[in-house]
Amino acid sequence: MPQKMVEKIEEIAEGSDDGLCDVIFHLKSQDLTLTHVVNAGGVAFRNRSLVTSATELLPPSLEVLRERQPRTIRRKTDRDAEEPSFASTIARAPISASPLEETIARNYDRLATAIASAALRPSVERVKDRTKDRFRQYRPAVLWSSESLRVALRRDDLLDLRQRTDFLASLNDVYPNQQVGVPRYFSPARSSAKVQGELSRVAWGVERVGAPAAWGAFGHRGAGVRVAVLDTGVDASHPDLKGKIKGWAEFDGSGAQLPRSRPHDTDRHGTHVCGTIAGGGHSGQFVGVAPEAEIYAGLVLNGRKGGTVAQILAGLDWAIEQRVHVINLSLGGRTLERVVRSPFHRSLFHAASIGISVVAAAGNDGSQTSGTPGNDFFALAVGAVDVKDRCAGFSGGGTHLITESEHIGPKLLPLAYSKPDLCAPGVDIRSTVPKEAWGFLSGTSMATPHVAGAVALLRSACQGFSDLPGFRQSSVIQDIILATTFDLGERGLDHRFGFGRVDALRAIDAASGWVTDTSEYRDRRNRSPVAPPSARGRLGRLPGIGPADPGA
Structure with missing residues (x-):
């Protein structure tokens, strides 16, 4: 392992062109x-x-999950070893997660000790002497959820670490703190006549994922659910977002939080994403899947110059500390390799450990490409479809490999898994943009908030999830969201659609039966969840929405 760390350090040093190397050490x-x-x-x-x-x-019924005792799966003949449900396998794992406060304190202490070590402290001091007044942008950052350090070092000092075998032995990986651009998206000069003409007040994507029908059938619109959006910021004064931005933070490229920042959008990407999650109502337009959800916006990408890996990791730290229920990541770096290396992996693990669902874009570079963190093991990755349920040509996806791991047992390696996990409307999506306007954008960034909004609706309608501990809670929600998708493309899981298009109405229907009546739920395992008979009839009576779209 130390030799691999040496090779990665040398690679980062060779890529530096100004004598300073911006590095993330992953412990x-x-x-x-x-x-x-x-x-x-x-x-x-x-x-x-x-x-x-x-x-x-x-997943198994709530009753079964509560009673199931942890044990290690050893034999292929075990009933649980054959189950594709994440919740089933998690319920058998010997998990004893620490309270969040203890995890944060433990990781901070460990990372602070690493910065103060003989391997790093002298190098940090030399950078401080060299940069003087500019040291603020080069000072070390402790990123607790990823268990990593962001440190700027002189090239020579970085190369000298090759001799510090004790320090190298403590590392899991080394990454450059590279730039992450604002995701590429397309703004059509004119949207399709079908989208503009037939669904003038309800955005077609909101209609297609079954949100208005779910509002009418179950009477929930996301109230009480907190959704973190890590993006380019948000225009909190927009009439369809006013009063819905309950938390705000801005981070610089070093991973430091800016203390006097106020909500703003450096582009229009973040405002558009927030609108698809929770926008609508005040203007009479319905562009958000969960219009009563609360948004916690973190500015981790600058619309002009993008962001950094450390910036996004710091945003994840903040979002987890806010104890949100869902994190939306309509961002990422392009990946062409099948073998996944993700600096976000540990952060997504810690989010799942307290029950947070992390929804991420699959990327906009087409088939057999993907974006990180969307291709991460723990992310719920989302591809994009158009109004006719055709996969968008830009939508990413493919088979990914984990060939070596300090955690995964050798019998599971190499582990192949497919992304995206599911798809959602992502072409010609109407939502909020800054300066009290609305606009159409296309991209997997636009598909991702449809899923985040669907998760918010599911959580607001079904309170029984809170009875489960963190990992079981996040895994059950993921299983239900995937199990109730509308299958598109090849039967089952495929690289273009995942398991299919998200359907909030079907998900809530299945979860409601699962939480309240376990015997009825067990009967559902052999049939597709469908809307209650009253769902679409009630939709036509919702004020300000109009009649249901029979094709939704």
């Missing part, structure tokens, strides 16, 4: 829970590839 995990969770997920992902009906992913 080895000391948490056995991560090992158990990753192995449980590996079993589920391996079995998932053979599933031809998404309903097979439905």
